[in-house]
Amino acid sequence: xxxxxxxxxxxxxxxxxxxxxxxxxGLLLFVALPFLLAVVLGFTNLxxxxxxxxxxxxxxxxxxxFSDSSFARAMLNSxxxxxxxxxxxxxxxxxxxxxxxxxxxxxxxxRTLFFMPVVFPxxxxxxxxxxxxxxxxxxxxNSFLQxxxxxxxxxxDFLHDIHLxxxxxxxxxxxxxxxxxxxxxxxxxxxxxxxxxxAAAIDGAGRWQKFRHVTLPHxxxxxxxxxxxxxxxxxxxxxxxxxxxxxGPHGATATMMFEAVxxxxxxxxxxRGAAMTVILFLVVLLVSWLQRRVARQQREVT
Amino acid sequence: xxTRWARPLVYSTxxxxxxxxxxxxxxxxxxxxxxDALVLAEAGxxxxxxxxxxxxxxxxxxxxxxxxxxxxxxxxxxxxxxxxVGLLLNSxxxxxxxxxxxxxxxxxxxxxxxxMIIPLEAIAVPLFYMVSLLGWRDTYLVQILxxxxxxxxxxxxxxxxxxxxxxxxxxxxxxxxxxxxxxxSIIVPNAKPVFATVAILTFLTQWGAYLWPLMVTSGESVRxxxxxxxxxxxxPPLQWGDIFAFGVMMVLPVLAVFLLFQRWFVRSVAAxxxxx
Numbered sequence: 001x002x003x004x005x006x007x008x009x010x011x012x013x014x015x016x017x018x019x020x021x022x023x024x025x026g027l028l029l030f031v032a033l034p035f036l037l038a039v040v041l042g043f044t045n046l047x048x049x050x051x052x053x054x055x056x057x058x059x060x061x062x063x064x065x066f067s068d069s070s071f072a073r074a075m076l077n078s079x080x081x082x083x084x085x086x087x088x089x090x091x092x093x094x095x096x097x098x099x100x101x102x103x104x105x106x107x108x109x110x111r112t113l114f115f116m117p118v119v120f121p122x123x124x125x126x127x128x129x130x131x132x133x134x135x136x137x138x139x140x141x142n143s144f145l146q147x148x149x150x151x152x153x154x155x156x157d158f159l160h161d162i163h164l165x166x167x168x169x170x171x172x173x174x175x176x177x178x179x180x181x182x183x184x185x186x187x188x189x190x191x192x193x194x195x196x197x198x199a200a201a202i203d204g205a206g207r208w209q210k211f212r213h214v215t216l217p218h219x220x221x222x223x224x225x226x227x228x229x230x231x232x233x234x235x236x237x238x239x240x241x242x243x244x245x246x247x248g249p250h251g252a253t254a255t256m257m258f259e260a261v262x263x264x265x266x267x268x269x270x271x272r273g274a275a276m277t278v279i280l281f282l283v284v285l286l287v288s289w290l291q292r293r294v295a296r297q298q299r300e301v302t
Numbered sequence: 303x304x305t306r307w308a309r310p311l312v313y314s315t316x317x318x319x320x321x322x323x324x325x326x327x328x329x330x331x332x333x334x335x336x337x338d339a340l341v342l343a344e345a346g347x348x349x350x351x352x353x354x355x356x357x358x359x360x361x362x363x364x365x366x367x368x369x370x371x372x373x374x375x376x377x378x379x380x381x382x383x384x385x386x387v388g389l390l391l392n393s394x395x396x397x398x399x400x401x402x403x404x405x406x407x408x409x410x411x412x413x414x415x416x417x418m419i420i421p422l423e424a425i426a427v428p429l430f431y432m433v434s435l436l437g438w439r440d441t442y443l444v445q446i447l448x449x450x451x452x453x454x455x456x457x458x459x460x461x462x463x464x465x466x467x468x469x470x471x472x473x474x475x476x477x478x479x480x481x482x483x484x485x486x487s488i489i490v491p492n493a494k495p496v497f498a499t500v501a502i503l504t505f506l507t508q509w510g511a512y513l514w515p516l517m518v519t520s521g522e523s524v525r526x527x528x529x530x531x532x533x534x535x536x537x538p539p540l541q542w543g544d545i546f547a548f549g550v551m552m553v554l555p556v557l558a559v560f561l562l563f564q565r566w567f568v569r570s571v572a573a574x575x576x577x578x
Contacts, residue, residue: 012404013405016398019395019485020394022395024395024414027451030429032417034425037425115564118571119506119553123528127549131341132329134342137346179323185575236421243532277427
């Protein structure tokens with residue numbers, strides 16, 4: 001640490017404590033405490049308006065959740081969403097970043113454009129895309145697909161189609177989120193020393209070889225970070241679902257967070273909702289832990 | 303280094319993606335100026351992106367149907383408070399952690415790093431019952447207070463402050479300045495980039511907040527824009543032109559700020575990835 005040992009005295013400790021106290025108090029009251037409460041509530045049977053007395057039920061909520069098909073469906077949907085959106089969005093962001101990382105005129109315009117959706121609130125994005133997905137031959141996406149397929153596409157009602165509703169939400173999310181990852185990756189690309197590329201060029205490396213052996217190793221930690229953040233955001237999915245499909249049709253788009261809010265607020269099953277959010281947290285924890293491990297392995301290798 | 307055919311290929315790929323990225327925005331902008339029947343009738347062709355009617359009736363309708371200004375002011379107030387007070391408190395905490403030696407520092411900083419991983423979604427249910435017990439529902443306070451202290455902001459301030467040279471405090475010490483004066487007159491002027499980064503990131507993550515306002519507000523008086531557009535969308539009669547006009551108005555101020563300070567936005571977002 002940068003601090004000087006001679007400054008370590010009680011009055012200085014008090015000052016430092018006072019400076020950090022408001023922020024620390026906020027974190028304790030509004031993050032740590034509710035988190036502990038979520039864990040505790042998950043072990044009870046709390047349900048508002050229930051005639052049953054409040055009881056400590058241990059792992060009963062979790063046992064029920066894991067044997068409940070609608071929650072299993074929601075977990076599966078969240079997993080599916082992450083499995084599709086994370087690679088697609090990261091891949092697209094990487095491709096766009098590579099295209100933008102060149103000295104060409106007008107390149108900044110494109111960066112501005114691709115980043116623009118990031119400043120759009122998700123709820124507005126969801127509302128606009130709900131109309132893009134409008135059913136019938138006059139719907140925007142339907143007629144676009146008809147044009148592309150030279151008329152072979154039969155119009156679908158995307159948001160009410162059991163097979164298409166979740167992919168529709170995925171596409172919407174990718175549109176909104178790609179710009180953010182793209183900018184992060186672009187910064188990573190610009191940190192790759194240009195001498196390395198020049199050296200590789202002198203050694204006669206082609207485009208692909210330079211990408212594979214120079215760019216990618218340097219970009220690895222950035223990509224790991226981007227994948228981590230996108231995965232966590234994917235498991236937190238709620239806004240688009242709540243606005244575009246309400247979890248339907250027949251639970252095809254219900255996610256973990258959507259189920260948790262439904263349980264806690266619509267059915268007043270507080271304990272059940274809390275248990276679901278604890279599971280959500282464990283997923284986030286697992287993803288972060290995996291990222292740390294992969295990043296550390298990388299450091300040991302190089 | 304680029305071969306002859308590479309340049310047109312790069313441009314045409316970029317252009318293709320640019321069209322895909324901008325079309326929803328163009329659809330919204332053009333549709334906001336058309337009567338409803340035209341929005342729907344023209345959605346299937348290039349006219350969807352062209353203001354074929356050019357009227358501001360939809361905008362007038364929005365003001366007639368809902369209190370748009372109120373929602374806008376609510377959002378500005380809530381986010382202004384979260385960003386403003388957050389900058390102050392989180393930077394002070396980051397400063398105490400980075401540049402002062404004190405008992406319990408390492409333990410408490412460990413706590414900050416630990417809670418950084420907890421997403422709002424994981425605590426929303428019990429937090430809702432806490433604020434309900436306190437009678438805070440349907441207030442500005444409940445939308446501001448829980449989001450002021452931010453572990454990631456503290457962490458960003460910490461990493462910036464720890465890199466500043468020691469001479470800053472030494473010079474201040476000779477002048478006999480106290481901790482607060484040192485912070486405000488020497489540290490803050492030399493830390494503008496990190497303040498801008500934290501302000502922009504906080505704003506980007508909070509401006510679109512939907513889940514929490516949905517849980518804690520029921521009336522219109524303290525409702526922010528992201529929730530207001532969703533309820534406007536479900537408010538009969540369904541008028542797409544009006545909804546698009548609402549959308550344009552809610553995104554325009556942010557878009558203007560973004561275009562003006564674009565370099566800072568990009569720098570801030572890039573900063574999130576550097577910790578890797």
